[in-house]
Amino acid sequence: MEVNYLTEGPVSQKLISRLIEKTGLKTDSGGHMIFLGQVRADEIKGKKVKAIEYSAYKELVNAEAEKIKKTILSEFSEVKSISIIHSTGIVKAGEISLLVFVSAGHRHQAMQACSKTVELIKENLPVWKKEIFEDDSHIWK
Amino acid sequence: MEVKVLFFGVLAEVSGTSVKHYRDVKSINDLKLRINDDFPEIVHYNFRISINSEITDNNLLLKSGDEVAFLPPFAGG
Numbered sequence: 001m002e003v004n005y006l007t008e009g010p011v012s013q014k015l016i017s018r019l020i021e022k023t024g025l026k027t028d029s030g031g032h033m034i035f036l037g038q039v040r041a042d043e044i045k046g047k048k049v050k051a052i053e054y055s056a057y058k059e060l061v062n063a064e065a066e067k068i069k070k071t072i073l074s075e076f077s078e079v080k081s082i083s084i085i086h087s088t089g090i091v092k093a094g095e096i097s098l099l100v101f102v103s104a105g106h107r108h109q110a111m112q113a114c115s116k117t118v119e120l121i122k123e124n125l126p127v128w129k130k131e132i133f134e135d136d137s138h139i140w141k
Numbered sequence: 142m143e144v145k146v147l148f149f150g151v152l153a154e155v156s157g158t159s160v161k162h163y164r165d166v167k168s169i170n171d172l173k174l175r176i177n178d179d180f181p182e183i184v185h186y187n188f189r190i191s192i193n194s195e196i197t198d199n200n201l202l203l204k205s206g207d208e209v210a211f212l213p214p215f216a217g218g
């Protein structure tokens with residue numbers, strides 16, 4: 001089954017809740033670590049960011065996300081599952097654009113594996129962002 | 142022969158398109174020259190290239206139907 005790593009618009013509270021609800025089924029895990037990346041209302045040269053428009057190369061995102069999961073699973077023996085969801089399209093300041101959810105046997109590996117997953121996403125996931133200001137001008141990051 | 146070229150992020154803005162087809166390009170270097178001719182501004186940007194969803198730094202030969210993507214530095218998260 002093909003996993004969908006991308007979601008159109010912000011990562012919804014509903015999606016986050018659904019993943020948290022499922023933790024009860026993972027009785028082999030002693031710790032879950034969730035990272036939520038949020039759009040910041042940065043101020044650059046007097047202009048405030050109102051949203052970020054994300055674009056992604058879907059096929060390559062899928063390939064790279066699979067590689068990231070494989071790397072984490074081989075490095076952290078206690079990790080049971082890893083979920084990665086990244087936004088595409090418009091995400092407003094204050095909304096969530098990235099979710100990483102790692103479940104592991106014990107807390108240390110859950111925390112370390114989650115942190116490393118986020119770093120690998122930053123480095124390797126083919127996603128681009130256009131920061132849109134309140135006056136509708138933009139810059140690429 | 143024809144290859145499909147995808148432009149992402151700022152490069153889609155620079156080229157004014159996210160997809161363009163090129164005929165009779167033998168290799169990555171060949172394609173880069175054609176793209177530099179069409180979009181001279183592209184030389185000011187850093188990018189990597191993928192062929193059929195596989196990132197490569199080599200000047201590989203191209204075949205008909207290949208999908209080549211121009212990828213600016215990633216900025217997810």
